[in-house]
Amino acid sequence: MSVFEPGSIVEERKDFIHTKGRQKKSLKCDSDSIAGCVSQRACVYCGARVVLNPVTDAVHLVHGPIGCASYTWDIRGSLSSGSELYRNSFSTDLQEEDVIFGGEKKLTAAIDQLVEKYPTKLVFVYATCIVGVIGDDLEAVCKNASLRHGIEVIPVESSGFIGNKAAGYRAACHALLRLINSGVNQDNNKVEKIPMSVNYLGDFNLAGEAWIIQNYLHPLGIKVNTNFTGDSTYRSLKDAPKASLNIIQCAGSMAFLAKEMEEMFGIPYMNISFLGVEDTSGSLLRIAEFFNSHKAVKAAEELINREEEIVKPLIEGYRREFQGKKAAVYVGGGFKAISLIKQFREIGIEVVMVGTQTGRPEEYETISDMVEEGTVVLDDANPTELEKFMMEKEAHLLVGGVKERPLAYKLGIAFIDHNHDRKHPLSGFAGAVNFAGEVYSTLCSPVWKYLK
Amino acid sequence: MKKVNENSCHMCMPMGGIFSFKGVEKSMVILHGSQGCATYMRRHIAEHFNEPVDVASSSLNEKGTIYGGEKNLKQGLDNVIKIYNPKFIGVLTTCLAETIGEDVDRIVSAYLKEKGLVHLSAAAVSTPGYGGSHSEGYLKACHQIVAALAKKSPGHNKINVIVPNISPADIREIKRILNIMGVDFTLFPDYSNTLDQSFVKPYQKMPTGGTKISDIQSMSGAVATVQTVLTAGKQPTAGAYLEKEFGVPLYETPIPLGLENTDIFLNTVKRITGKEIPRSLGEERGRLLDAMIDSHKYNFQGRSILFGDPELVLAAVGVCLENGVFPVVVASGSKNTRLQQLLQPRFNQLNREACFLTGADFVSIREKAVEYKANIAIGSSEGKYLTEKEGIPLVRFGFPIHDRVGGQRLLSVGYNGTAMFLDRITNTLLENKLNNYRRKMYESFYRGENKELIGAELRWKE
Numbered sequence: 001m002s003v004f005e006p007g008s009i010v011e012e013r014k015d016f017i018h019t020k021g022r023q024k025k026s027l028k029c030d031s032d033s034i035a036g037c038v039s040q041r042a043c044v045y046c047g048a049r050v051v052l053n054p055v056t057d058a059v060h061l062v063h064g065p066i067g068c069a070s071y072t073w074d075i076r077g078s079l080s081s082g083s084e085l086y087r088n089s090f091s092t093d094l095q096e097e098d099v100i101f102g103g104e105k106k107l108t109a110a111i112d113q114l115v116e117k118y119p120t121k122l123v124f125v126y127a128t129c130i131v132g133v134i135g136d137d138l139e140a141v142c143k144n145a146s147l148r149h150g151i152e153v154i155p156v157e158s159s160g161f162i163g164n165k166a167a168g169y170r171a172a173c174h175a176l177l178r179l180i181n182s183g184v185n186q187d188n189n190k191v192e193k194i195p196m197s198v199n200y201l202g203d204f205n206l207a208g209e210a211w212i213i214q215n216y217l218h219p220l221g222i223k224v225n226t227n228f229t230g231d232s233t234y235r236s237l238k239d240a241p242k243a244s245l246n247i248i249q250c251a252g253s254m255a256f257l258a259k260e261m262e263e264m265f266g267i268p269y270m271n272i273s274f275l276g277v278e279d280t281s282g283s284l285l286r287i288a289e290f291f292n293s294h295k296a297v298k299a300a301e302e303l304i305n306r307e308e309e310i311v312k313p314l315i316e317g318y319r320r321e322f323q324g325k326k327a328a329v330y331v332g333g334g335f336k337a338i339s340l341i342k343q344f345r346e347i348g349i350e351v352v353m354v355g356t357q358t359g360r361p362e363e364y365e366t367i368s369d370m371v372e373e374g375t376v377v378l379d380d381a382n383p384t385e386l387e388k389f390m391m392e393k394e395a396h397l398l399v400g401g402v403k404e405r406p407l408a409y410k411l412g413i414a415f416i417d418h419n420h421d422r423k424h425p426l427s428g429f430a431g432a433v434n435f436a437g438e439v440y441s442t443l444c445s446p447v448w449k450y451l452k
Numbered sequence: 453m454k455k456v457n458e459n460s461c462h463m464c465m466p467m468g469g470i471f472s473f474k475g476v477e478k479s480m481v482i483l484h485g486s487q488g489c490a491t492y493m494r495r496h497i498a499e500h501f502n503e504p505v506d507v508a509s510s511s512l513n514e515k516g517t518i519y520g521g522e523k524n525l526k527q528g529l530d531n532v533i534k535i536y537n538p539k540f541i542g543v544l545t546t547c548l549a550e551t552i553g554e555d556v557d558r559i560v561s562a563y564l565k566e567k568g569l570v571h572l573s574a575a576a577v578s579t580p581g582y583g584g585s586h587s588e589g590y591l592k593a594c595h596q597i598v599a600a601l602a603k604k605s606p607g608h609n610k611i612n613v614i615v616p617n618i619s620p621a622d623i624r625e626i627k628r629i630l631n632i633m634g635v636d637f638t639l640f641p642d643y644s645n646t647l648d649q650s651f652v653k654p655y656q657k658m659p660t661g662g663t664k665i666s667d668i669q670s671m672s673g674a675v676a677t678v679q680t681v682l683t684a685g686k687q688p689t690a691g692a693y694l695e696k697e698f699g700v701p702l703y704e705t706p707i708p709l710g711l712e713n714t715d716i717f718l719n720t721v722k723r724i725t726g727k728e729i730p731r732s733l734g735e736e737r738g739r740l741l742d743a744m745i746d747s748h749k750y751n752f753q754g755r756s757i758l759f760g761d762p763e764l765v766l767a768a769v770g771v772c773l774e775n776g777v778f779p780v781v782v783a784s785g786s787k788n789t790r791l792q793q794l795l796q797p798r799f800n801q802l803n804r805e806a807c808f809l810t811g812a813d814f815v816s817i818r819e820k821a822v823e824y825k826a827n828i829a830i831g832s833s834e835g836k837y838l839t840e841k842e843g844i845p846l847v848r849f850g851f852p853i854h855d856r857v858g859g860q861r862l863l864s865v866g867y868n869g870t871a872m873f874l875d876r877i878t879n880t881l882l883e884n885k886l887n888n889y890r891r892k893m894y895e896s897f898y899r900g901e902n903k904e905l906i907g908a909e910l911r912w913k914e
């Protein structure tokens with residue numbers, strides 16, 4: 001057995017790490033985490049839960065032992081304009097005897113009790129690890145409950161071991177499609193489209209981000225038909241086929257859904273990004289142009305001019321403070337990483353390390369094209385690798401989630417949150433200022449000078 | 453009967469186990485199961501302690517689940533050793549590994565033998581998430597760690613002090629008190645440093661701290677064990693193990709939190725070691741008494757609800773009872789009946805009733821809190837639900853505290869810690885009162901709206 005070498009990279013991990021300009025070979029990604037490497041990744045259930053949880057008026061029932069539900073109670077900062085039902089955490093709290101004899105009865109009873117207590121049209125039932133193993137027939141239980149109560153009870157196939165977080169995104173999309181497609185006499189192909197309307201996919205309304213975008217599109221004469229899934233409801237999701245365009249913010253979670261919806265309902269889709277000034281302006285224009293409306297384009301230009309005039313000097317001010325600073329990025333999806341690289345460029349910061357939990361091959365290619373020579377790109381990184389490369393590349397700042405924050409701080413470097421439960425928006429023009437402001441608040445804090 | 457848990461008040465077994473292992477010198481934990489469990493627990497722990505918490509996973513996938521996860525676990529152990537070079541490895545099972553029937557004990561010992569890893573110790577603990585709450589997981593892992601490490605050793609003059617899941621600051625305080633008393637001791641598990649590291653350069657991936665393995669090995673030769681756990685019930689504990697296997701006398705006391713409990717703890721130590729309680733501790737006691745007098749009238753208006761780990765709830769109820777912050781709802785997510793058994797006599801003595809909930813969730817806690825007119829809640833951050841829904845202010849205590857900083861620094865044990873804990877309670881009551889009394893009085897007397905109050909504020913017995 002090989003001996004311990006501090007900071008060494010495990011052999012099986014080498015293909016997941018790439019330094020731009022050094023190797024030709026493409027990066028390995030989208031595969032299982034390697035045992036014992038302390039992956040920062042979550043599970044299938046988690047992926048499904050983060051996507052579906054923002055559906056505000058649904059009962060979200062976790063079929064499984066208590067921990068899985070306990071750790072995900074209200075951990076997203078998704079805001080609601082109406083129902084607060086989604087902020088509860090319901091669990092069948094499986095016990096030993098359920099594991100032995102099966103949990104179907106308990107699940108049935110749980111659904112009945114919840115539906116009676118919390119009148120709703122929609123129940124999502126999430127499968128956790130052991131449900132797949134004990135062989136509960138989720139499909140049948142849900143179907144029966146659905147008939148009994150005359151509402152939608154939708155199983156989410158998110159057993160933890162069947163893949164990684166990305167498989168959970170997919171499970172969530174399947175559940176959403178099922179919701180859209182089910183129901184009596186619904187022929188979604190014949191649904192009349194609302195002109196100048198979009199579905200906004202892959203925004204979870206963290207700190208009201210979906211509302212910001214809605215406010216930008218409104219003066220352009222563009223209606224947001226349905227959000228997936230920030231601040232969405234049973235009704236609004238059912239209405240999704242009426243949109244004439246799907247715009248996708250978080251491609252990692254929603255690209256699949258967009259493709260399916262194009263096929264099923266003939267809704268074209270477009271990747272957009274509202275992170276950073278450049279992306280926000282560009283995306284607004286592209287959306288307006290899509291509708292072939294001179295008026296919309298003009299309105300977009302006006303809005304962009306107005307906002308940029310306010311925002312640009314602010315960001316320019318920050319930019320001057322950031323000279324020579326280098327950033328590292330470790331986030332959930334590839335798309336977010338790409339946006340962040342651009343956003344850092346806007347504020348004059350070079351990105352020297354980029355990693356994601358669930359990036360896809362084409363996203364890693366884009367990343368690789370964007371970054372400077374010598375930048376380290378890595379998939380499914382662990383704390384040891386994050387530490388090693390941040391030190392080697394002399395990053396001053398890390399962007400990541402809750403687990404990464406203490407690591408950055410212990411290394412004495414700045415940190416910004418790009419996680420599910422942040423309390424300030426990072427989307428749109430306002431978000432761009434917030435982003436720069438947050439970078440400033442951490443990079444330029446007096447605390448670092450005491451660590452020398 | 454309730455068939456669904458609505459907003460859980462407890463976590464799962466392996467979560468508790470992680471803490472116990474973090475209290476052992478240079479130890480690393482691997483969870484045998486799917487990737488998510490480890491990540492969720494790390495996230496939870498990181499948020500509370502604001503520390504990096506490396507916990508590995510055997511990252512079981514579909515194949516491993518169907519054909520057995522032995523290969524995954526062994527590969528995981530390989531990598532953990534390569535990356536972390538630990539002295540001690542904890543293997544905890546999750547729901548998944550348990551359900552597919554993995555024999556981790558066998559796998560782990562076979563592994564160590566195959567690789568000839570003589571310098572390395574390991575303990576495997578079966579902690580199915582559905583087998584109990586994090587509180588049970590914690591005690592079980594403590595038991596198993598001691599069982600794996602303790603060896604017959606010559607007698608010495610140290611005492612063992614075994615603690616439940618308290619804050620790093622609390623552990624440090626207990627050590628300070630024992631040092632002041634001039635007692636030689638082994639405190640286990642000691643995560644006061646590993647989960648609350650000071651800032652050092654370079655960063656230590658395996659933080660120093662934790663109970664020394666050699667010290668755990670010789671816990672068997674100690675004069676006695678003081679285990680500050682009363683709620684374990686029938687569950688085997690590390691202290692009971694040492695008594696049974698090595699004849700180390702076991703003294704069980706409550707956590708030294710509260711005036712009476714701290715007295716009990718110190719007197720127990722005094723009785724065992726023959727050491728006098730020094731004057732400086734007497735002064736600390738006096739200062740606590742002074743603080744209790746200063747705030748007693750405000751506290752008398754408190755009607756508290758307590759929830760969380762049974763052992764912590766037990767201690768916190770003690771503080772409430774000593775100070776007239778009357779506990780009206782006492783709840784735990786664990787299915788623990790010991791808590792009520794222990795507390796009932798004290799309530800009877802006072803001729804008062806409290807509502808006890810075991811295996812509780814927050815929907816039931818909320819219901820009772822309203823019914824019993826609680827005006828202050830004491831427990832983890834999850835209690836913010838009560839604040840949000842019912843306007844009941846929350847004193848954060850226990851684990852997890854993820855919506856405030858400093859969970860790891862909350863000091864509540866000993867005379868000093870109790871005074872600080874009490875101040876937090878009193879000040880929360882005061883803040884609530886001062887924020888609301890103008891409106892309340894206006895509504896009651898000027899508009900005559902609040903019939904129920906009839907102007908009487910100071911009612912305790914009702």
Ligand code: SF4
Nearest residue numbers: 067068464489547581
């Ligand atoms: S309840 Fe079971 S599956 Fe869920 S996090 Fe805990 S150990 Fe993992």
